[in-house]
Amino acid sequence: MKNRMLIGAVALISTVALGGCGVIPGSGDSGSTKVTVWLMKDSVTADFLDRFKKSYEESHPAVELEFKIQSWSGIGPKVIDALGGKDTPDVIEVGNTQVAQYAESGNLRDLTLESMRDLGSEDWLPGLAEPGSIGGVQYGIPWYAANRVVIYNKDLFKDAGIKNPPKTRAQWIADSEQLNRDGNQGMYLPGQNWYVLAGFIWDEGGELADGRGGEWQGSLNTPAALKGMEFYQQLQALGDGPKDADEEKPPQSDVFAEGDVAQIISTPSTSTLILKKNPELKGKLGYFPIPGKTAKAPGSVFTGGSDLIVPAKADQRSAGYEVIKALAGAKWQEELATTMSYVPNKPSLAHVIEGEESTAAMAEGATRGHATPNSPQWAAVEADNPIKPYMTAVLQGGDPAEEAKAASAKITDALAGS
Known part of the structure; x- marks a missing residue:
C-alpha cells in the first residue's frame, strides 16, 4: 500500500493528529440512530471532525455519529473481516486503489445510482472515480486526493x-x-x-x-x-x-x-x-x-487518496450513505481542501485553493490523474x-x-x- 505513503506525507500539514484506533463518541440521545464510521489516522484533523460532527448532528437530530479511527497498518484484513459481518461499521474510508480488492468480496453496497443522482459523479477526478468503479458499478465514493x-x-x-x-x-x-x-x-x-x-x-x-x-x-x-x-x-x-x-x-x-x-x-x-x-x-x-x-x-x-464505501452488511446502510453524501458534497469538500490542503474530488471545487501555490499546482495536475491498474x-x-x-x-x-x-x-x- 505504498500509495498510502503519499497521503501520509500530505497529513504532515495537519496541526492536530488523531489518535490511532481511537473513538470519537456520538453526543446524540439514546433514541438516536447510531452511524459508525471508520476513518484512517491523520486523514483529517480532530478540529475538522469535530466541526463536521456538530454540524451533521444538528441538521440530522435523529442521528448519532461515532467515528472510530483506524491505523493503516494491518487495515486490509480488518476491513475484509468487517465486510464479512464481523463488527461491521456503516461507512469505511479506504485507499482509492483498494476498492477493487474489497469489491471482490461481494460485500460492498452498489452506490451507482446514488452517486449519479446526488453527487454529480460525471465531474469527479478520474484518479479517484475510476478505481472506485468495478465493472461499471460505483462502490467507492471519492473523498480527497493528492498527487505529485x-x-x-x-x-x-x-x-x-x-x-x-x-x-x-x-x-x-x-x-x-x-x-x-x-x-x-x-x-x-x-x-x-x-x-x-x-x-x-x-x-x-x-x-x-x-x-x-x-x-x-x-x-x-x-x-x-x-x-x-x-x-x-x-x-x-x-x-x-x-x-x-x-x-x-x-x-x-x-x-x-x-x-x-x-x-x-x-x-x-x-x-x-x-x-x-x-x-x-x-x-x-x-x-x-x-x-x-x-x-x-x-x-x-498518479492520484493517491481515499474513497468512502458502505458495507452491504452494515446495519445503517442508508444512513451511512447520507453521511458520505455530506462528506463528499461541495460544502465539506471545500472545508477539507482548505483545512488539509487536499485536492477536492471535483475540479470545479478547486477555486477554494486559489492563491495557495502548492495546492493549486497539485489540483491542476489532478485533472490528469490516474490510479494503478x-x-x-x-x-x-x-x-x-x-x-x-x-x-x-x-x-x-x-x-x-x-x-x-x-x-x-x-x-x-x-x-x-x-
Missing part, C-alpha cells in the same frame, strides 16, 4: 535566468539543462520512482498492466510504455539521483534541503520536511504541475515490485525492451495470483 508536483528552488531558477516554470516536457528538459550549467543539479530524480514513471507512460497512452482482454497482462513492454521509460531516463540523467534506489533512500527532501538541487518531484507536503531540515529555504520554494507533452495540459500523475491483485504486484528493478536495469544500461518484457511477465504472474 515539481518542487523547485526559486533562487536557482532566477540565477539561471528562468523566469517562468516550464509548461512542456521539451522546455522542462531545456530548463533543467540550463540549471545544470551553474554547477547545481537541475533535477534530482531517483532511479526507482515508479509512480513518476507511470505518469510518463500514461502520457504516451500506455499502461502498467492491461485487463481489456479479460485477463490482466503486464504491459511495460508496449511501444507506449517504452517511450515513457525513455523520457524518464532522459530526465533522470539531468542530476545525480541514485539509479538503484527510490525517493526514500536517501530521503529526497534531505537532498533538496542542501540547497544545490533545483527540482524534485514529490507531494507539496514534502516542503514541510525540507524546511525542517533547512529553514533558510523558507520563501524560496515554488511549485508547478509536472509538464505535459504540450502546453495544452499538464502531465499525467484496477485489479484486486495489484497489491501483490507492489509487494515485490518488479517495476523498480526494471527501471534500475534500464538506467544502468540494460536493453529496455528485454528488461520490460521480463518485468511485464512478473506483473502478469502476480495479477494471476501465481
Whole structure:
C-alpha cells in the first residue's frame, strides 16, 4: 500500500493528529440512530471532525455519529473481516486503489445510482472515480486526493535566468539543462520512482498492466510504455539521483534541503520536511504541475487518496450513505481542501485553493490523474515490485525492451495470483 505513503506525507500539514484506533463518541440521545464510521489516522484533523460532527448532528437530530479511527497498518484484513459481518461499521474510508480488492468480496453496497443522482459523479477526478468503479458499478465514493508536483528552488531558477516554470516536457528538459550549467543539479530524480514513471507512460497512452482482454497482462513492454521509460531516463540523467534506489533512500527532501538541487518531484507536503531540515529555504520554494507533452495540459500523475464505501452488511446502510453524501458534497469538500490542503474530488471545487501555490499546482495536475491498474491483485504486484528493478536495469544500461518484457511477465504472474 505504498500509495498510502503519499497521503501520509500530505497529513504532515495537519496541526492536530488523531489518535490511532481511537473513538470519537456520538453526543446524540439514546433514541438516536447510531452511524459508525471508520476513518484512517491523520486523514483529517480532530478540529475538522469535530466541526463536521456538530454540524451533521444538528441538521440530522435523529442521528448519532461515532467515528472510530483506524491505523493503516494491518487495515486490509480488518476491513475484509468487517465486510464479512464481523463488527461491521456503516461507512469505511479506504485507499482509492483498494476498492477493487474489497469489491471482490461481494460485500460492498452498489452506490451507482446514488452517486449519479446526488453527487454529480460525471465531474469527479478520474484518479479517484475510476478505481472506485468495478465493472461499471460505483462502490467507492471519492473523498480527497493528492498527487505529485515539481518542487523547485526559486533562487536557482532566477540565477539561471528562468523566469517562468516550464509548461512542456521539451522546455522542462531545456530548463533543467540550463540549471545544470551553474554547477547545481537541475533535477534530482531517483532511479526507482515508479509512480513518476507511470505518469510518463500514461502520457504516451500506455499502461502498467492491461485487463481489456479479460485477463490482466503486464504491459511495460508496449511501444507506449517504452517511450515513457525513455523520457524518464532522459530526465533522470539531468542530476545525480541514485539509479538503484527510490525517493526514500536517501530521503529526497534531505537532498533538496542542501540547497544545490533545483527540482524534485514529490507531494507539496514534502516542503514541510525540507524546511525542517533547512529553514533558510523558507520563501524560496515554488511549485508547478509536472509538464505535459504540450502546453495544452499538464502531465499525467498518479492520484493517491481515499474513497468512502458502505458495507452491504452494515446495519445503517442508508444512513451511512447520507453521511458520505455530506462528506463528499461541495460544502465539506471545500472545508477539507482548505483545512488539509487536499485536492477536492471535483475540479470545479478547486477555486477554494486559489492563491495557495502548492495546492493549486497539485489540483491542476489532478485533472490528469490516474490510479494503478484496477485489479484486486495489484497489491501483490507492489509487494515485490518488479517495476523498480526494471527501471534500475534500464538506467544502468540494460536493453529496455528485454528488461520490460521480463518485468511485464512478473506483473502478469502476480495479477494471476501465481
